[in-house]
Amino acid sequence: DGFAGTLLDDVEVLILDDAGLPIPEGDTGNVAIKRAFQPQEYLNDPVTTARTFRDGYFFPGDTGYLVGRDLFLAGRSSEIINAAGVKADPARIESIVFAFGGITDAAVFPLETSQGLTKIALVFVADAVLDVTAMLAYLRDQLGESSPSHVARVPRIARNHMGKVNRAELAQTFAQQVTLGFSV
Numbered sequence: 001d002g003f004a005g006t007l008l009d010d011v012e013v014l015i016l017d018d019a020g021l022p023i024p025e026g027d028t029g030n031v032a033i034k035r036a037f038q039p040q041e042y043l044n045d046p047v048t049t050a051r052t053f054r055d056g057y058f059f060p061g062d063t064g065y066l067v068g069r070d071l072f073l074a075g076r077s078s079e080i081i082n083a084a085g086v087k088a089d090p091a092r093i094e095s096i097v098f099a100f101g102g103i104t105d106a107a108v109f110p111l112e113t114s115q116g117l118t119k120i121a122l123v124f125v126a127d128a129v130l131d132v133t134a135m136l137a138y139l140r141d142q143l144g145e146s147s148p149s150h151v152a153r154v155p156r157i158a159r160n161h162m163g164k165v166n167r168a169e170l171a172q173t174f175a176q177q178v179t180l181g182f183s184v
Contacts, residue, residue: 007069011035014057015066028065028074028089032057063089079167081110083118088146090167096142097122102130105157109167111150112175121174122148125156150174 007013014022015029023029034057041049052059063080064073075091082088090108097106104125111121122139126132132153140147152174160166 002073004064004071004073007071013066013071015064025066025068028063030059030077031062031064031071031073032059034058081108081118081120083110083120083146083149086120086145088120088143093120093122093139093143093146093148096139097124097135100135100138102127102135107157107165107167107170108148109165109170109174111171119150120146120148121150121152121171123152123154123157123170123174125154 012034014032014034015025015027016032017023017029032054038058040053040056042052052061061077062073063075063077064071066072075089079090080087081090088108093108094106097103097108104127106122106124108120108122111119113119136147136151157165158169
């Protein structure tokens with residue numbers, strides 16, 4: 001999680017659950033921002049306006065939490081994976097993958113199976129000596145039902161010019177391999 005900053009006096013931030021209800025301080029949810037003078041719409045874009053502006057608040061699509069007036073960002077709400085009702089945050093899973101050690105790069109993404117189910121997938125780059133069996137056990141222990149069910153070791157993970165992983169592109173690239181037993 002990244003420290004985004006301390007809120008200015010004229011900024012109100014709410015952290016909300018998926019139903020739009022406030023959640024306790026320190027819990028991660030959807031970020032909603034309100035300032036006295038802020039835009040209220042996207043010009044000529046009523047669909048985006050309806051999605052991002054509600055009840056005087058701007059919803060930037062971030063997930064995060066508050067500690068006092070300090071805002072911490074955890075990820076993007078659009079990247080949350082819903083796999084058979086299990087909601088998984090790729091950024092959180094990736095941080096746990098890196099905590100195992102020996103991992104030099106990792107990306108988590110939603111993967112559609114040929115049966116139309118969404119699964120949690122992980123690709124990673126690691127040191128040659130990595131104990132993959134131990135890593136998978138560690139992930140199951142740390143993540144429970146949000147542990148990736150499809151895992152592959154790769155030589156590198158492509159990123160865009162901003163250094164970000166394109167999760168949709170990864171999903172498309174690896175979708176064919178699901179039927180081939182995509183795993184480590």
